[in-house]
Amino acid sequence: MFRHSTRMFIAGLCALAAAAPAAPALAGGAPPPAPHTATRALHTQTLTGLAAAMKGEAYAYAAYSLFAAEADRQGLPAVGRLFLSTAQTELNEHLREAAAMAGTVGSNAANLRQAISGETYEHQVMYRRFAEQARADGDVQAANLFSEIAVDEGRHRDAFRTALTSTTTGRGTVPAPWKADVVSVPAGLPKVKAARTKANLDTALHGEALAHAKYMLFAAHARQTGNTALARLWEGTAAVELHEHLAGEAVLAGLVHTTKTDLRTAVAGEHNEATTVYPTFAERATAVGDTAAARYFRDTAADEARHAAAFQKALDRLH
Known part of the structure; x- marks a missing residue:
């Protein structure tokens, strides 16, 4: 997930229904990722974490898409592809799974x-x-x-x-x-x-x-x-x-x-999500017995750590 390092992330969370229907098919007909199915009503603080995750993942998708276009303009197609592939993961895996668990649709x-x-x-x-x-x-x-x-x-x-x-x-x-x-x-x-x-x-x-x-x-x-x-x-x-x-x-x-600055921003944001934001959500979900949500938060944290490493690698290549 991405957080723009020069601005405060404004939560503005909306209340979400607790029931979780099956995840919808992805655009273009691709199957959705296997969900971390919730079998009981989720605690309010877990739903709050899922809402924050959805907002952050949606913003990550949008920002990384814009970063990809700028990388292409700067003649850096490999970096552009990295931003785009990461953006798709944020939208089509992380956000969709959180939405399915929270019962957004x-x-x-x-x-x-x-x-x-x-x-x-x-x-x-x-x-x-x-x-x-x-x-x-x-x-x-x-x-x-x-x-x-x-x-x-x-x-x-x-x-x-x-x-x-x-x-x-x-x-x-x-x-x-x-x-x-x-x-x-x-x-x-x-x-x-x-x-x-x-x-x-x-x-x-x-x-x-x-x-x-x-x-x-x-x-x-x-x-x-x-x-x-x-x-x-x-x-x-x-x-x-x-x-x-x-x-x-x-x-x-x-x-x-510039693409270098965009990569630095992405590294910092992904590292923060991997080491602080999602682990905190996982701990809170575990504490109230929402084990499926806790597993989702832990798995997403691991993904964000991999994203941070990939962005850092791309940044190192530009130096």
Whole structure:
């Protein structure tokens, strides 16, 4: 898992259901990893750890994807492939397994209600507040972007409401999927000055990454249940969250640096997850008897240690 070393990781955890359904198929039809199946209701602190893991793994996927693109631009395709392969592990193994254990994916209707709640908060509260604060702090670019995203999230909410009516009553049709206005994220310095704006960008980046990941899970479930129109809506919205919203925020935040710096950041983040974050989650899960979750946290810690070593090896080769 990745943590951007220059910013605080904002948890912002959402409450998750305790029941754990079978993991959905991966995008493209690949089978999911073998789950660490939970056989009993999970303790609240275990669910909190799983929620934090999902948010971190989703952000890792997004950040490493951006780092991979920059490595390619710098003529370092091997490093780009390393970032991409690690990103896929974070999303398609670590996050999906945590989501299955936590019961994040429900029925199509439940998934839509969950998304409507999140989009409503971002539309009515979060992004509007961020825009007001950025404008007050003189970060006009950030204020404008936050305002634009607030409008988008309102549109997403309305589309999901229409889809919910179609799904639950059979009346009407699921809206057509959104088309993302893809934003390129080259290496660069932050384009904001206020500490509050930087913190809000960090919160927004993690939120958009998690929304992308969850919507892709919801899309897989919709396809499994034969609702291809809903699956396309989820996928289109997920693309907007990642390639438009998160990417625009990443440009302002100065998320991407030189590949050497990106590798150093990745090494530090993976080492922290391997030695501190996941072992702590494992200890807490063990203490309350959530043995399957504890095993998941230990196994993920071991994966992150291997990721740290691989990134360090790639960094050594660049010196």
